Amino acid sequence: MKLVDEFRDVAVARRLVEDIQQRATRRWVLMEVCGGQTHSLLRNGIDAALADVVELIHGPGCPVCVTPAEDIDLACQLAQQPEVILSSFGDMLRVPGNAGSLLDAKTRGADVRMVYSPLDAVALAQREPQRQIIFFAVGFETTAPTTALAVLQAERLGLKNFSLIVSHVRVLPAMELLMQASDNRVQGFLAAGHVCTVTGFAAYDDFVGEFHVPVAVTGFEPVDLLVGIRDCVMQLESGRVEATNCYGRSVRRSGNAEAQRVIEQAYAISDGPWRGFGIVPRGVLRLRPELQRFDATQRFGVIESRPCLFNECRAPDVLSGRIKPPDCRHFGASCVPETPLGAPMVSSEGACAAYYRYGGHTATAPLAAK
Amino acid sequence: MCLAVPGKVVRWLDREPLFARAEIEFEGVRRVCHMACVPEAELGEFVIVHAGVAISRVDAAEAQQLLHELRSLSESSEEPSL
Incomplete structure (x- = not known):
């Protein structure tokens, strides 16, 4: 597909992985905000390919x-x-x-x-x-x-x-809550490219200023994701902090x-x-x-709500990046896509569904294969 | 939910702002999409479509410039797309 296939080029993606590895002097913690990005990262093995220099934690961008x-x-x-x-x-x-x-x-x-x-x-x-x-x-x-x-x-x-x-x-108010949390580990954000297509990214200037954290507006194909990751790493390595647009074919500042x-x-x-x-x-x-x-x-008429029955699901910790899906004792055991305990195992953008689908197959993902 | 795909504008069907529609081609398959958010889109141009609604006009020149910069990073390769 035009304007998609070009951004799945393996040679370009591998070169970007090498470039990021060469630039990073330490392991940085980045959060991709959107669940569509989470699935693309895992499907393509980007998380595994960069594991030595970047920890990717998965954000709240799964609307359902x-x-x-x-x-x-x-x-x-x-x-x-x-x-x-x-x-x-x-x-x-x-x-x-x-x-x-x-x-x-x-x-x-x-x-x-x-x-x-x-x-x-x-x-x-x-x-x-x-x-x-x-x-x-x-x-x-x-x-x-x-x-x-x-x-x-x-x-x-x-x-x-x-x-x-x-x-x-x-999206932005949830990112602010994450940064205000006492146990926050996020050092840079890959902002959701299609949200920013609508909203623009000028609003991130204040966020960047308040929390002193780089934000790279990022697309969804593997090359797009790696360009966003590289931008965040370059900012963190240089001490520069700003909102940048790495998905320019779709996103305008306003x-x-x-x-x-x-x-x-x-x-x-x-x-x-x-x-x-x-x-x-x-x-x-x-x-x-x-x-x-x-x-x-x-x-x-409004119908009275009842207390939540899914208290075994650790969705709040997954959606805020505090734990990875496999850290939950129910993951892949009592919680699978056919019988989910909570939404992240159901949705096509849920982090648990992404790990269940791709997590055990990173060795065969395009960018993880040596 | 936020997934969106690029398609080419091949025929305008309705220009009334709130009900604007056009035929968009995705890899040879045509679908009618709503165009209220991209009223200036031109025939032959690519738009990004989410949930049946075009939300952006693709900046093709920007895409080509980025690809050019990135290809200068990478060595030539015969590998297939991901």
């Missing part, structure tokens, strides 16, 4: 992993209403709340449907005017414009049978103004809960008051 269990419970209960079609992204359907997942609800007879795009759910509402279509809106700033467009389209079309459960989260505009039309920033993190100041997006009629909790 940090979606509150209470929101999943709400979605499951609303899905049981006979007039409701509950739709969301495929990943979200498999993540357990306190009383099972949306797929579990589907097996009990609920009409739960996977959609590729939130705008497909709007089209579904147009096709099925006798049904109530609820879209479970999760994701970081990358995804927020897509669900914002959905609700703005529904408003323009005058749809009375479309609503959202909004569980959007914002981001995508149109995407930001639709987010602002639909959503307001708020304090709110992240699964495993508690309340994150300015960490979530909520529908603006003038769009409250599209809020499923307003339309159908």
